[in-house]
Amino acid sequence: xxxxxxxxxxxxxxxxxKVFLECxxxxxxxxxxxxxxxxxxxxxxxxxxxxxxxxxKGDIPEGYSVSREKKERFSLILESASTSQTSMYLCASSxxxxxxxxxxxxxxxxxxxx
Amino acid sequence: xxxxxxxxSMDCAEGRxxxxxxxxxxxxxxxxxxxxxxxxxxxxxYIIHGLKNNETNxxxxxxxxxxxxxxxxxxxxxxxxxxxxxxxxxxxxxxQGGKLIFGQGTELSVKP
Numbered sequence: 001x002x003x004x005x006x007x008x009x010x011x012x013x014x015x016x017x018k019v020f021l022e023c024x025x026x027x028x029x030x031x032x033x034x035x036x037x038x039x040x041x042x043x044x045x046x047x048x049x050x051x052x053x054x055x056x057k058g059d060i061p062e063g064y065s066v067s068r069e070k071k072e073r074f075s076l077i078l079e080s081a082s083t084s085q086t087s088m089y090l091c092a093s094s095x096x097x098x099x100x101x102x103x104x105x106x107x108x109x110x111x112x113x114x
Numbered sequence: 115x116x117x118x119x120x121x122x123s124m125d126c127a128e129g130r131x132x133x134x135x136x137x138x139x140x141x142x143x144x145x146x147x148x149x150x151x152x153x154x155x156x157x158x159x160y161i162i163h164g165l166k167n168n169e170t171n172x173x174x175x176x177x178x179x180x181x182x183x184x185x186x187x188x189x190x191x192x193x194x195x196x197x198x199x200x201x202x203x204x205x206x207x208x209x210q211g212g213k214l215i216f217g218q219g220t221e222l223s224v225k226p
Contacts, residue, residue: 004157035214043158043216090157092214100146103214105157 002027006091006106014114019078021109023091030096032074033103034058034066036087043090049074081113118202123221126196132189134220136202139183147178148203149187150216151196158201158216161187192224 007022025032033048035058045058047066055066063085067075074093078085088110092103119137126132138147148163162169162176164185169176175188189196199219 042218043214045214092157100163102148102160102163104160108155108157110155 002104004091004093004104004106006089006109008109009107010110010112012112012114013078013081015081015083017078017081017113019081019111019113021076021078021089021091021111023074023076023093023106024072025074025091025093025104026072027093027095027104028071029093029104030071031094031101031103032068033092033094034064034074034076035090035092036060037090037108038087046076083113085111086113087111118217120200120202120217120220122218123223125223125225126189126192128194128224128226129191132187132192132196132222132224134187134189134200134202134222135184136187137184138202141182143182147176147182147185148214149174149176150201150203150214151198151222152201152219153195153198161200192222194224194226196222197224198222 004025013019034046035043037043044060046064047058049055049068052071065077088108090105090108092105094103095101146163146165149161150158152158162171162174164176164178178185199221201216201219
């Protein structure tokens with residue numbers, strides 16, 4: 001069965017902290033994605049990656065960076081957390097044929113920045 | 115971006131079929147339609163996708179009209195656990211690696 005695992009379901013951090021969100025998939029998928037989901041705004045793409053060490057900016061990359069050192073792991077980094085980054089963060093993965101392969105999601109990390 | 119239109123909410127009796135409609139009139143010929151759902155406080159769950167022909171899997175059936183401007187997701191025997199927000203997804207944007215564009219979705223309530 002498809003499995004995308006995010007390291008934490010709930011996380012509370014302070015303004016200015018560097019925050020790491022981890023995502024691991026066990027499906028040998030090439031593509032991985034980070035979204036955030038906010039009420040009324042739907043899903044917004046932050047970053048994605050087609051392959052190890054590759055990354056592409058999505059719609060809202062400001063204030064975030066990513067790392068993909070291994071195929072199965074995609075990390076999202078909040079360089080200096082701000083209250084505006086309080087959100088639900090969702091990681092997803094899909095197989096290489098990205099036009100026709102579904103994305104599979106983790107259960108999300110609900111991040112609160114105080 | 116391609117737009118999809120769904121009713122904001124629907125009710126369904128437990129054990130009955132739930133039919134969720136979606137309009138996607140701007141879809142082009144080689145673009146797939148995907149359906150996801152999201153149960154409260156969980157990540158979106160992939161249900162099914164299709165191009166032209168009707169599709170069926172263990173979760174649901176997808177009926178796509180001949181002109182491909184609309185589709186219907188069918189849950190044949192809805193259960194209380196099917197209560198969720200259902201999203202009909204517009205086509206992937208290839209130059210952004212397959213970004214999913216979630217609209218507001220349909221909030222399905224399955225009632226005993």
